Amino acid sequence: MRPILKNTFRNPRNLLILFAIVIILTLVSVKFFVPRVTANVIPVKVYEVNIAFGTVFPGEELQKNFTVYYVEEYQQGGVTYSIIKRIKPKWPEPSSCQQGFTTIEEARAYCIANPSNTNCCYPNLCPFLTPIKIVEEGEAESAASSYVGPEDLSDAWIIYFKVPAIIGNVSQDNSGGVVSSSGDYGCDIAIDVLE
Secondary structure (H helix, E strand, O other): OHHHHHHHHHOHHHHHHHHHHHHHHHHHHHHHHOOOOOOOOOOEEOOOOOOOOOOOOOOOEEEEEEEEEEOHHHOOOOEEEEEEEEEOEOOOOOOOOOOOOOOHHHHHHHHHHOOOOOOOEOOEOHHHEEEEEOOOOOOOOEOOEEEEEOOEOEEEEEEEEEOOEEOOOOOOOOOOOEEOOOOOOEEEEEEEEOO
């Protein structure tokens, strides 16, 4: 038996065949042990990337519009979604933050856990923003659950902003809430696909 193995390894052709078999077996075994990753394409589009209200004054009532569109190429049926509001991180990370975030998702998770850190997170504007659906006939949808699909290709929304007053400068007829100071406030409004 020893002379046969010795002769097998001396022949370069046999050695190449042996290496090819080992590589094929390795690749086949890796295929079964590597977790599979799948990605779903979200079948909705919103073209308004940034809704900015600019400089505002206490007591103002403002609104901006946006539309959620159904994208037929990505799915056969419709999709149910909700509109969610989240605290907004300062991104890209400013030098005053010094947390070393590599993605906006990391920064957002940090801000959810540490909303009072205004070096990394905008003071929260979310309580003062209300998404309102522009309802068409036959629709009874809300920000918590809305639908777009082949028979309802788009939903129009208004973001209503009742500007709060600043503590120490509140008028008697104030009904829009109060904030501790002036400055830049922020809120991320996102579409969360439910189905």
